[in-house]
Amino acid sequence: MIDVQDIHKSFGEAHILKGISTTFEKGKTNLIIGQSGSGKTVFLKCLLGLFEPEEGSIAYDGKLYSEHTDDEKRDLRQEMGMVFQGSALFDSMTVEGNVMFPLEMFTKQSKSEMKERVDAVLKRVNLIDAHHKFPSEISGGMQKRVAIARAIVMNPKYLFCDEPNSGLDPKTAILIDDLIKEITEEYDITTVINTHDMNSVMQIGEKIIFLKDGLLEWEGTKNEIFKTDNEAVTNFVYSSDLFKKVRQMYIQEQN
């Protein structure tokens, strides 16, 4: 569980996060939605410890980040997995090398133990014959799956995904979403996902927070998002004709 209290983050004059408080529960897929530029990535990087908020606090399973010593912060980092917006695979390494990297860096496992673990996670993300390919030789969807494999190879307690299915076709996007949800439940991970994909919201939104202008404008579940009359949320969620129709049908059904 991650508990966020009133965090603020600025870059020079630009006040990006203006006091956000929320909790992300264990074993659930938590979604952060909001317009491009609303601060989703900045928020996620605060959760990761890549940015340090000027104000407010973040607690991981009850322990405040500020109370961690440097060594503990490092240990905490190793319990986190991150899937970056552009996958961020190391392009000088093969798929296998990428996934093995955290193991080589931080464990004392033998080569064969590491290989076994890498095989297992790559199988988990349905990639079985790409071990020796380089990131530039595989498709975007495959890259995302490698990134997920790399993020979960150390059995993280916290998984963060920055728009894991942007730039993918709808079918692959759903596969990735489902994969993340399954892994979250299977290993009881606290998962936080940035997205502006409404399909993801409907598919895996167990908890959704909506950011607007650096503030938390709304939070709820995927069922609640259908019913809300918060204008900012409905404007954002139902900006496409397709979703407008879906909503109308839903409301008619309810009546």
Add this chain to the structure above:
Amino acid sequence: MNYLASVGSYAIMIREVFKKPTKWRIMKSLIYKEIDELIFSSLGIIIFISFFIGAVVAIQTALNLTNPLIPRNLIGFATRQSVILEFAPTFVSIIMAGKVGSYITSSIGTMRVTEQIDALEVMGVNSLNYLVFPKIIAMLFYPFAIAISMYVGIFGGWMAGVFGGFLTSEDFVTGLQSDFVPFHITYAFVKTLIFAFVIATIPSFHGFYMKGGALEVGKASTTSFVWTSVVIIILNYILTQLLLG
């Protein structure tokens, strides 16, 4: 840009590079890779440039020797002095600031814009140590490349002098051996080592702290080349004053 602030963050970067080292088993292979990338793959161009620079220096000296009282073996002497004191350590370093420097800036810069550096940080890796330290160590081998440059440069001078009909091989060798000051070699290699550090770290700095996208990676490489050369030229002046002045 605020120059003073940049100098400050450069100093902080250097300190970070030596903190929290990466596992030796991994570091070792990174160092081998960088030696290959930074040193071995540069030898071709270093040899090519040195040969022709040495040759041109010999011809220029020969053409300027119009006074019959000055011995022809001065050509050998002049070639040796120019190549050892300036052309090999300084001129070649400027070329390397372009070749090696832009490779370093663009490879680190690309990792920055594609969030690979963030990925390292998230895992708890000291990314500066991981990326920059192996480059600094690899560049410790740079003086060997410069030694080769000195030999080849002098050889180029000999070829141009002898086969261009300016002097005999014996004269050239006599000139080569006259008034030899061993400290000049020390001076040249002290310079080379310092330039090696500059060539490894200034381009790393420009790549590591860059912002933006692919276009900015190109711009960062250019800026990094300009600054690396400027720093080399200034340090060359200061070191010459300190060591020989």
